[in-house]
Structure formats: structure tokens, C-alpha cells
Amino acid sequence: MTTSANGKFVRKPFIAGNWKMNMDHVQGITLLQKLAWTLSDAKHDYNRAEVAVFPPFTDLRGVQTLVQGDDLEVVYGGQDLSQFDSGAYTGDISGQFLSKLGCAYVLVGHSERRTIHNESDEVLNAKVKAAFRHGVTPVLCVGEGLEVRQAGTHVEYTLAQLRAGVEGLTAEQAADLVVAYEPVWAIGTGEVAGPEDAQEMCAAIRAELAEFFDETVAEKTRLLYGGSVKANNAAAIMAEKDVDGLLVGGASLDPAEFANIVRFESHLVTD
Numbered sequence: 001m002t003t004s005a006n007g008k009f010v011r012k013p014f015i016a017g018n019w020k021m022n023m024d025h026v027q028g029i030t031l032l033q034k035l036a037w038t039l040s041d042a043k044h045d046y047n048r049a050e051v052a053v054f055p056p057f058t059d060l061r062g063v064q065t066l067v068q069g070d071d072l073e074v075v076y077g078g079q080d081l082s083q084f085d086s087g088a089y090t091g092d093i094s095g096q097f098l099s100k101l102g103c104a105y106v107l108v109g110h111s112e113r114r115t116i117h118n119e120s121d122e123v124l125n126a127k128v129k130a131a132f133r134h135g136v137t138p139v140l141c142v143g144e145g146l147e148v149r150q151a152g153t154h155v156e157y158t159l160a161q162l163r164a165g166v167e168g169l170t171a172e173q174a175a176d177l178v179v180a181y182e183p184v185w186a187i188g189t190g191e192v193a194g195p196e197d198a199q200e201m202c203a204a205i206r207a208e209l210a211e212f213f214d215e216t217v218a219e220k221t222r223l224l225y226g227g228s229v230k231a232n233n234a235a236a237i238m239a240e241k242d243v244d245g246l247l248v249g250g251a252s253l254d255p256a257e258f259a260n261i262v263r264f265e266s267h268l269v270t271d
């Protein structure tokens, strides 16, 4: 755990770049090299903000080789995993394979998996458990679409996804879990939920974790915001009390922009 210069952070900030279905394995290496150089030039202290990238599966072996070969401090993960460990599941990727590739994290239930691939809460709960079985930390994504937001039921909707996702976890697992709140209406649209929207939901998620598990879990679980994050809005979102990190899509494909998001602290107003 880290405390920042302004004393805000009790949980280590976590800045994650989800490349989605962008960057083939050659482009991915170039992107990661540029990101690492930019952060090195800026003397980024990885103790102050953990940096993760989530490349496509086909990039992961190259990413592992680069991270190991150049001793990079950037960590990486998969964008999805199977709820099963092995067998006749064509096209799926086991948590065991991700673990063997050195993945520290895996996204579970990204809104694009929930909508395009119709992944249910039950399947996602099984995926969260599969990740833990293989020693890979799940980043459970939750969040509402535009209709739910307009109906004003977004908090209850999102908390129901959360409860379903963490069902059956031990307190220790829940404390390690990362939860990403992504309001679907703010993803890739240029629409940003305001810092106060991110705070409202992250506070509600933390309270729900305290209720579902206990206060200790709620104090430890890291909560991210994702949805049209850019360098010019990252600091304001991160200044919110219950926001511990950012899940960045489009802006993570630009190494200079993403590095500036990682270095959000340099844009924070300190007392």
C-alpha cells in the first residue's frame, strides 16, 4: 500500500490499459516499448502507481518476453478467460495458460463481453473463481447502460452485478480482487461520467463489499473507473476518495497519452 504526497492513497493506484482488439503482436511490442521508454524518461515510480496492460491473447507471449528481457515493471494480463480449466472448449483460453504466460491479472465481464458475447453473471462468477484457481487476479467489470442510467437505477443494477460476481469468494480473495466500474454509456463515446459519478458508484461498491464480506475487505479492494479516460480528466477522477485506479481503453493505444494518465499525480492539486 502506498500513500501519495497528498496523503490520499491508502491503496496503491492501479492504471490499466485495455488494448481491446487492437495491436497485432508486432504492433503490441512497439507500443509497450514506447510506453516503457516514456515512463522511464519521466522517471515514473511504479511504487506510486502500478501500470498494467491488457493486450490481445496473441500478443501475450511477446509481451512476456519483452517484460522479462528488459526487466520492465509493467505488469500485464488477459482480456478474458474460460471458466473451465481445460478440455473441449474451442476458442477459449484457460486461466492456467495465462498464469504460465506470467499474467498477473485478467479482465472478467468487460461490458463488451457481457453485451457482445452475452456473458451471464453466473458465467462471470465462474470465471472469477477460475482466475483465482490459477493465481491470476481478476478485474471484475461492472456497470450500467444508458437506459438504466436514465431510469436512475444504476447503483442497484451495478451492485447486483457485483454481488453475483463475488458470490462464493473468500474474504481473502475479495480483498485481492479489483473491481472496475464502467458506465457503458461512457465507453468509447467521448462521454465521461463525471468524477462525482465515479465516486458515487465506487463508494456504493465499497459499502456493498463491507456488507457482503467485512470492513477489512472493503478497505483493501481496489476500485477502478473506466470510460473515456484521457490525460486531461484522469487527475480529477483519481482525486475522488474511493477511486483507486483507471481502466483505459482508447487512450491506452497512444503511449504518450497513456503515460500522462499513469502520471496523473503530477496533475493532482496538493494542499
Ligand SMILES: O=C[C@H](O)COP(=O)(O)O
Binding pocket: 018, 110, 182, 186, 187, 188, 189, 226, 227, 228, 229, 247, 248, 249, 250, 251
Ligand atoms: O476497458 C476500457 C473501457 O471500456 C473504457 O474504454 P474507453 O477508454 O475507450 O472509453
